[in-house]
Amino acid sequence: MVGGFRRTAVLVPLMDGRLLTAVHGGIRWIHTFTDEAALARFAxxxxxxxxxxxxxAALLGARLLDVVVPSMDGPAGVAVxxxxxxxxxxxxxxxxIVPDAAAVDAAAVDADTGTGGTERDGDAR
Structure with missing residues (x-):
């Protein structure tokens, strides 16, 4: 599923020129939609x-996961x-799913093994 999402353009609503997000469970979720009908149901x-x-805005899933999520303050994910x-x-x-530097579980791996938390080659920033 992640691979398919990364290759797919999704619609991201904008409010006051910013991506529409909501915080739930300590995670900032970026709202995305597969088509205008799904966005209209949400609206x-x-x-x-x-x-x-x-x-x-129409953005590729890969751009959301590799660029937008790491640029957010605090942990962020994508809700479709x-x-x-x-x-x-x-x-x-x-x-x-997201680059290691933006992953909430990377710190746990670093503490347990003394490794992890580094970017993979090819991550867009």
């Missing part, structure tokens, strides 16, 4: 009027289609 749940337009009970997905800030 309606958030109280948007029918037909109200929401500004959004949050308004869809059956089609939602979460990509948490853990090793193998």
């Amino acid at each position: 309606r749940l958030k109280g948007a009027a029918p037909g109200e337009e929401w500004e959004y 289609n949050a308004a869809d009970e059956d089609g939602s997905m979460l990509f948490p800030p853990v090793r193998g």
Whole structure:
């Protein structure tokens, strides 16, 4: 799933020119959507009027995971289609999904083994 997400362009709503996020469980989640219909369902749940337009950007999943997540203050992950009970997905800030430097589990690996926490070659910054 991670590989498919990394190759897919998703829609990220913008509020006041910034990516729409929400904090839950100590993680800042970036809201993303696979298409305009999924974004519209989310907008309606958030109280948007029918037909109200929401500004959004289209970004590759890889850019979100490799560039945007590490640039956020504190741990961050990506929530896909949050308004869809059956089609939602979460990509948490853990090793193998985000760069090690942004992974919340990297510190635990560093403490246990004395290794880890380094960037992989090819991570975009």
